[in-house]
Amino acid sequence: MADANEKFLGELLKKSGNNECADCGAKNPEWASYNIGIFLCTRCAGVHRSMGAHISKVKHLKLDRWEDSQVTRVREVGNNAARLYYEERVPPCYRRPNQDAPQVLVEQWIRAKYEREEFCHPERQNQYVSGFMEGFLMKRGKEDARYHPRKFVLSEADDTLKYHVKENKDPKAILRISELNVAFAPPKTGNQNSLQISFMKDGSTRHIYVYHEDPEVITTWYLAIRCAKLHRLQVAYPGASEKELLSQLTRDFAREGFLWKTGPRHSDAYKKRWFTLDNRKLMYHDDPMDAHPKGEIFIGHSSEGFSIKTGVPPGAKDQGFSFTLETPDRSFLLSAQSEDDRAQWINVIQKVIQKPLTPQDATVAARLVRKRTASGTMNIFSSTSNFIGLSSRLQFTRNKMGHESMVK
Structure with a gap:
């Protein structure tokens, strides 16, 4: 039997x-x-x-x-x-x-x-679909890398996620829910119940790391942020399908890992950096858990002059498994850890370059700046003419979506 x-x-x-x-x-x-x-x-x-x-x-x-x-x-x-x-x-x-x-x-x-x-x-779902949540999470310090208890308050109505160093004092930071990304971060933190929250601040991306001892609590925070983002997107883009909006809630990073890169001059030495591909932002850091990236590259569409290929330009130094990311402003010379690693990086970046741009991409590109000189002058990563064209086309798309929703 x-x-x-x-x-x-x-x-x-x-x-x-x-x-x-x-x-x-x-x-x-x-x-x-x-x-x-x-x-x-x-x-x-x-x-x-x-x-x-x-x-x-x-x-x-x-x-x-x-x-x-x-x-x-x-x-x-x-x-x-x-x-x-x-x-x-x-x-x-x-x-x-x-x-x-x-x-x-x-x-x-x-x-x-x-x-x-x-x-x-x-x-029984009230806590993460209600649009409001508050409680304490352990947050990693920006400088000392130790974790400290911080009170967090999520408010869908205000489009804010705030955290307080002292519970009864003004918030240390106020983040816009609609502009942040949250991802689980166990490989980096070594803690299964941890999150990485990324957002734009002063033209650059800022990362904060939090965890909670209770896995249900940390997952509830993750879901509450997703729900709040969805509800706000439904109001902002009433003509968009649910499937389109769901793709904008949270993103796991398409790829992360160590690469070597040169400086602005092709003769510069290659230096090891931790790279993170977050949608159209390619960020590089000294350490995987740095609060700020050393640099950020906005990856636009192929029609804007973005491309990626194996090898380096003639006369440039080739270090092992090299490849080149072309942007309207600069050629980035990069080197991977193996042939397979290089192939995977090229494949994932190529998919980004071929992907149509969205209205949200224009917002990211508009806010993403970096220091180009020691004097602190700032510039957008994509060239001015290309960026203006991008903004105009995406603004037209946004207006068209709004018009179609009113007609319906």
Whole structure:
């Protein structure tokens, strides 16, 4: 009978929906929760097991012995039916994790579905969809790199995220929700429950790092920021589709890692820098957790004179696995750690160059400046003529979207 049950489970896996993990979508799941009736990947099965058998009872499809009643339960439910029930009312702003998502996000998604049943009982979602949230997070110091408790206040109505050094004093900083990005940052901080919040300040990007001991709390902050951004975008762009707006909420960085770059002159020595590609901003830092990048490159469209290619210009120094990023103002000579690393950087930057520009891109380009000389003079990374053309075209797009929404 055991062999028959194993064979039957194998047949169930071939059914639509069952051939991928019910929680993260990973292909070819090897586990199942037999009381819930779903198929799971190894990582998600571990989270289910950590919730306790009173929530989810997990078995391996081949290595464990299955009772007839357990097989029957999985057959009667299956992944598709379970999703219809447990994910009935997932808010649009909620980030559904895939197999590459951070561990803390996967864990809280699973606990929200089965332990807290937030999507069967939407009144349990109030904290992150309400538009307001306050509480203490541990924030990394700008200079000393130590973490200190800081009070944070999120207000969708005011479009602000504030943090206070002292609870009853004026805020140390006031960030605009609509302009910031938030991403999970475990690889940098070494803490699974950490976030990196990035925003523009005085023409440059500023990064702050925060964490909380409770993974549910830090995930709730992440979701609250996403929800507040979505609600404000819905007001600002009433003619835009929900799919378009969701893509603007939060971004994981397309790629990060160490590269070597020269100075403005091709004869300058290559120096090691930590690069971060954030949408159309390519930032470089001395250290992965620097509060400010040393420089930022706005990557526009190919029609504006942006391109990337293997190698360096004739006469320039080639250091190992070099490549060149061309902008209207300057050629950036870069070198990767290996041939594969170079290929991946070129591929991801090329996708950015080929991607159509958005109205939000014009805002970033307009505010992004950097020091070009020791005297502190400032310039936009893209050339003035190209930037004016970019702004005009994107302003026309914004006006057209507004006009279409009024016509509708």
